[in-house]
Amino acid sequence: MEFNNPKGIFLQIAEQISARILAGEWAEGERIPSIRELAVEIGVNPNTVTKTYQSLVDQGLIENRRGLGYFVTEQSSARIIERLRHEFHRDDLPKLCSKLEMLKINNDELVSILEEHRKAS
Amino acid sequence: MEFNNPKGIFLQIAEQISARILAGEWAEGERIPSIRELAVEIGVNPNTVTKTYQSLVDQGLIENRRGLGYFVTEQSSARIIERLRHEFHRDDLPKLCSKLEMLKINNDELVSILEEHRKAS
Amino acid sequence: MEFNNPKGIFLQIAEQISARILAGEWAEGERIPSIRELAVEIGVNPNTVTKTYQSLVDQGLIENRRGLGYFVTEQSSARIIERLRHEFHRDDLPKLCSKLEMLKINNDELVSILEEHRKAS
Amino acid sequence: MEFNNPKGIFLQIAEQISARILAGEWAEGERIPSIRELAVEIGVNPNTVTKTYQSLVDQGLIENRRGLGYFVTEQSSARIIERLRHEFHRDDLPKLCSKLEMLKINNDELVSILEEHRKAS
DNA sequence: GTGGTCTAGACCACG
DNA sequence: GTGGTCTAGACCACC
Numbered sequence: 130m131e132f133n134n135p136k137g138i139f140l141q142i143a144e145q146i147s148a149r150i151l152a153g154e155w156a157e158g159e160r161i162p163s164i165r166e167l168a169v170e171i172g173v174n175p176n177t178v179t180k181t182y183q184s185l186v187d188q189g190l191i192e193n194r195r196g197l198g199y200f201v202t203e204q205s206s207a208r209i210i211e212r213l214r215h216e217f218h219r220d221d222l223p224k225l226c227s228k229l230e231m232l233k234i235n236n237d238e239l240v241s242i243l244e245e246h247r248k249a250s
Numbered sequence: 251m252e253f254n255n256p257k258g259i260f261l262q263i264a265e266q267i268s269a270r271i272l273a274g275e276w277a278e279g280e281r282i283p284s285i286r287e288l289a290v291e292i293g294v295n296p297n298t299v300t301k302t303y304q305s306l307v308d309q310g311l312i313e314n315r316r317g318l319g320y321f322v323t324e325q326s327s328a329r330i331i332e333r334l335r336h337e338f339h340r341d342d343l344p345k346l347c348s349k350l351e352m353l354k355i356n357n358d359e360l361v362s363i364l365e366e367h368r369k370a371s
Numbered sequence: 372m373e374f375n376n377p378k379g380i381f382l383q384i385a386e387q388i389s390a391r392i393l394a395g396e397w398a399e400g401e402r403i404p405s406i407r408e409l410a411v412e413i414g415v416n417p418n419t420v421t422k423t424y425q426s427l428v429d430q431g432l433i434e435n436r437r438g439l440g441y442f443v444t445e446q447s448s449a450r451i452i453e454r455l456r457h458e459f460h461r462d463d464l465p466k467l468c469s470k471l472e473m474l475k476i477n478n479d480e481l482v483s484i485l486e487e488h489r490k491a492s
Numbered sequence: 493m494e495f496n497n498p499k500g501i502f503l504q505i506a507e508q509i510s511a512r513i514l515a516g517e518w519a520e521g522e523r524i525p526s527i528r529e530l531a532v533e534i535g536v537n538p539n540t541v542t543k544t545y546q547s548l549v550d551q552g553l554i555e556n557r558r559g560l561g562y563f564v565t566e567q568s569s570a571r572i573i574e575r576l577r578h579e580f581h582r583d584d585l586p587k588l589c590s591k592l593e594m595l596k597i598n599n600d601e602l603v604s605i606l607e608e609h610r611k612a613s
Numbered sequence: 614g615t616g617g618t619c620t621a622g623a624c625c626a627c628g
Numbered sequence: 629g630t631g632g633t634c635t636a637g638a639c640c641a642c643c
Contacts, residue, residue: 135256135641137618151352163630174620179631187550194374196416196628196630213353221349222367228342229364231272232334236361243350243357246343253557256617258642295559295643377498377632379627393594416628455595463591464609470584471606473514474576478606482599485592488585498626500633526615537635542616559615559643615643621636628630 130171138173139180146185147209150201157201161191164199188212251292259294260301267306268330271322278322282312285320309333372413380415381422388427389451392443399443403433406441430454493534501536502543509548510572513564520564524554527562551575 130138149155161167164182168175182199185191189208191199202208229239251259270276282288285303289296303320306312311326323329350360372380391397403409406424410417424441427433432447444450471481493501512518524530527545531538545562548554552571554562565571592602 132619139618148352165630175631176621177619179633180618182631192375193631194628195376195380196626197374198630210353213349217349217353218367221346222363223371225342225346226364226367226371227269228334228338231269232331232338236364239364240357240361242343243347243360246339246347250344250347253560254555255558259558260642298643301642381627390590390594419628422628452595455591459591459595460609463588464605465613467584467588468606468609468613470576470580473511474573474580478603481606482603484585485589485599485602488581488589492586492589495634502633528615538616539636540634542618543633545616556616557643558641561615616641618638618640620638623633623635625633626631 130173139177139184142167142171142173142178142181143184146181147190150190150205151209153206155201157203157205160198160200162198251294260298260305263288263292263294263299263302264305267302268311271311271326272330276322278324278326281319281321372415381419381426384409384413384415384420384423385426388423389432392432392447393451397443399445399447402440402442493536502540502547505530505534505536505541505544506547509544510553513553513568514572516569518564520566520568522564523560524562524564 130141132138134141146155146161150157155161162170164175164178167173168178182191182193186193186199189202190205192202193199229235234242251262253259255262267276267282271278276282283291285296285299289299303312303314307314307320310323310329312320313323314320350356355363372383374380376383388397388403392399397403404412406417406420409415410420424433424435428435428441431444431450433441434444435441471477476484493504495501497504509518509524513520518524525533527538527541530536531541545554545556549556549562552565553568555565556562592598597605
């Protein structure tokens with residue numbers, strides 16, 4: 130967790146959870162850690178995790194059952210992918226295009242840069 | 251100007267100015283609008299433009315000549331490109347890679363999506 | 372049963388039972404399902420049903436006969452109606468009035484809306 | 493402000509603000525009090541007002557302009573009325589019908605009860 | 614001055 | 629045990 134990140138800790142946690150759901154680590158219908166558990170696990174205040182979970186509820190990715198905890202919703206993975214795809218086309222693609230243009234990088238170069246980056250990591 | 255944007259208004263203005271310089275709209279050595287002029291033009295507090303200009307001065311993209319105004323520095327374009335390239339490799343590339351992986355988009359698809367997007371705009 | 376409801380599950384169950392008694396489904400003096408039976412039937416923790424039954428006992432709507440189970444009391448229906456009437460005047464009426472005023476619905480319109488709703492259901 | 497209300501203080505504040513907007517007290521496009529101001533005015537922690545404002549932003553009733561404060565959105569009143577109307581048909585109407593039926597109150601009686609209540613208040 | 618976020622600690626209702 | 633809410637106080641970036 131990057132504590133000096135303009136993005137906000139609670140959003141970083143939300144992204145991690147989305148990633149875990151998408152990876153199948155937390156299956157749909159399954160219970161995720163309680164607010165207090167997760168707060169202890171990642172060394173953060175319970176209020177912060179509460180904010181994260183609320184955000185995920187608003188996105189329809191998890192749901193609450195009173196007294197039992199939070200559970201992954203059924204269409205969670207599908208919704209995450211759909212949202213990612215939408216954000217990719219709306220936000221990332223235009224920025225990528227303009228940057229490529231400004232840096233005068235053509236398609237072939239981009240592909241080779243990507244390959245290189247994948248090898249490195 | 252998006253007044254409800256985590257990025258900060260002064261940074262958005264800075265990006266626009268960089269883009270204009272890179273596009274040759276404001277040539278190197280040329281004078282750019284005064285703080286007050288630009289503030290009025292884009293409907294923003296002069297303090298905000300001041301912060302923008304200071305940021306650009308710090309990056310060596312513009313310079314102040316007392317009583318005359320702000321001028322584009324000689325190596326401005328080169329520096330902008332260098333910075334963009336650096337940011338691209340440090341910030342954008344990793345994110346792009348992870349998103350492509352999550353969305354299961356391979357190189358060929360990416361290229362075709364880019365082409366499609368360029369046609370549309 | 373709505374597990375994600377600010378109202379509290381045990382209260383929802385209590386209302387359902389009141390409605391059944393009022394409808395004559397469970398007659399006065401008759402035995403109602405045991406805590407465990409009802410818990411299984413509606414997929415809820417027995418503790419929750421316990422709380423529901425205790426609440427109904429407090430309201431004098433049901434009573435416990437040790438070893439035999441819970442029974443509907445003699446004046447149950449009368450008490451339910453009295454409580455409903457009280458709640459209606461204290462809680463529902465003021466809210467209804469303010470909402471009608473805000474939505475600019477007059478008496479005639481309300482009546483026609485009600486008729487329409489009754490037909491639909 | 494009722495501090496012992498299951499509804500939550502921040503929601504009560506939200507409703508009050510909605511009512512003020514609907515009454516034209518705070519016109520569309522106008523600035524509403526800052527978080528800190530309102531917090532002091534109603535004797536509540538700024539965090540609580542923050543939660544209220546966030547909720548209103550989510551409903552599209554107000555919007556934030558960085559460093560300036562919160563402003564009533566243009567279609568605010570329309571959205572409030574639409575939401576009220578929707579809630580009325582979805583939540584209030586069914587409950588009202590079932591209560592009227594249980595209490596055996598017909599349309600004429602309802603109208604006279606309403607009139608009586610309006611006189612009293 | 615404006616929000617936005619986080620921590621710490623507390624209380625409550627509910628299951 | 630579970631969340632939900634509120635207070636108090638602090639820090640930050642931004643206008």
